[in-house]
Amino acid sequence: MPAATPHARTPDASLGRWRTFADAVAGALGVNLWVSLVLLPGFVAGSLRTPPAQLAAMLPLGVLGLGVWRRSEVVLLLGYPAALMVPVAFAPEMAQVHVYGPIRFAIVAIGLVGYLFGASVFTSFREPPPPVSRRPLASSARPVPPRWQRRFRVYTALTALSLVFPLVLVYTINFDQTAREFMLRRYPGRVASLTTIMNLGAVSFWILIYFWFFLGVLRAHRTGDRDLLADLEKIRSQGQRARPGPQFYLGVACALILMVALLVLRHG
Amino acid sequence: MRRYFFEILAVLLMGGSLYFFVECIHYLDQRDYISGIILLFIGLAVISVGREMARLALVQKD
Numbered sequence: 326m327p328a329a330t331p332h333a334r335t336p337d338a339s340l341g342r343w344r345t346f347a348d349a350v351a352g353a354l355g356v357n358l359w360v361s362l363v364l365l366p367g368f369v370a371g372s373l374r375t376p377p378a379q380l381a382a383m384l385p386l387g388v389l390g391l392g393v394w395r396r397s398e399v400v401l402l403l404g405y406p407a408a409l410m411v412p413v414a415f416a417p418e419m420a421q422v423h424v425y426g427p428i429r430f431a432i433v434a435i436g437l438v439g440y441l442f443g444a445s446v447f448t449s450f451r452e453p454p455p456p457v458s459r460r461p462l463a464s465s466a467r468p469v470p471p472r473w474q475r476r477f478r479v480y481t482a483l484t485a486l487s488l489v490f491p492l493v494l495v496y497t498i499n500f501d502q503t504a505r506e507f508m509l510r511r512y513p514g515r516v517a518s519l520t521t522i523m524n525l526g527a528v529s530f531w532i533l534i535y536f537w538f539f540l541g542v543l544r545a546h547r548t549g550d551r552d553l554l555a556d557l558e559k560i561r562s563q564g565q566r567a568r569p570g571p572q573f574y575l576g577v578a579c580a581l582i583l584m585v586a587l588l589v590l591r592h593g
Numbered sequence: 594m595r596r597y598f599f600e601i602l603a604v605l606l607m608g609g610s611l612y613f614f615v616e617c618i619h620y621l622d623q624r625d626y627i628s629g630i631i632l633l634f635i636g637l638a639v640i641s642v643g644r645e646m647a648r649l650a651l652v653q654k655d
Contacts, residue, residue: 475596479650482604493611497618507622538640542647567652573645580638587631
């Protein structure tokens with residue numbers, strides 16, 4: 326059995342430096358988002374000329390500073406993104422599609438996802454003080470079992486797909502040439518409002534899809550919350566079945582029937 | 594071998610369902626609402642099958 330090893334000499338100082346680094350990363354990611362979402366579109370659209378507009382543009386930075394100072398998840402993950410919408414609400418031309426080409430849209434989307442990931446990771450430092458000594462488990466020296474490697478692969482694939490889904494839907498609505506041409510031709514003068522409604526619909530649709538399908542498959546693997554134990558126990562038996570459930574057969578049947586119906590409708 | 598099959602199938606089905614959702618948007622653009630709604634439900638059916646495949650991939654024994 327490995328002997329107990331003394332921990333770092335000054336754990337508090339080490340943790341303090343790490344937290345300062347985490348604050349700096351969250352602040353930098355937030356400022357990057359502010360520049361790409363408020364400052365540059367404001368300059369391009371020329372909507373930062375009046376003092377109220379400039380004040381509204383500076384508001385998100387104050388909220389970001391408060392969130393970093395307080396290390397508050399609510400402020401960083403909810404308050405700051407909401408505050409970013411205030412200057413856009415004052416000057417909607419900042420968010421018009423012509424300001425955001427596909428490349429700038431991709432940059433802003435990556436910046437937003439990076440900020441949300443960074444803020445959620447770097448604000449989760451709630452560990453208790455480090456122990457005086459540590460004794461590594463014998464199992465930690467063994468290689469990761471194939472079962473867990475496979476789980477990590479599935480987790481990674483679901484994470485990647487959960488990023489791809491909203492991006493593709495929003496891109497199709499806002500930038501797909503065919504969709505834009507149809508909207509311009511069919512809804513002249515109402516393209517902006519229709520685009521807004523379709524964006525809201527896509528976001529709502531994606532939230533439902535994420536809740537039902539992406540979180541649904543991982544429900545049996547969420548073991549960190551004691552309040553979920555009762556539910557976990559109930560669904561564990563369902564999750565451990567190594568055979569397809571009724572939903573599989575129902576899904577296959579529905580897909581086939583609907584595809585045939587679509588073919589009949591379009592070409593029948 | 595079977596577990597890789599389930600993994601690949603799960604990713605293909607869940608990712609492939611996105612095609613139906615995108616096509617749904619195109620059909621709604623063309624005011625073909627019935628076809629759009631049918632495509633929406635095809636996408637939901639395909640992604641639910643993908644979820645089942647992902648569940649099977651996770652519960653496979655080594």
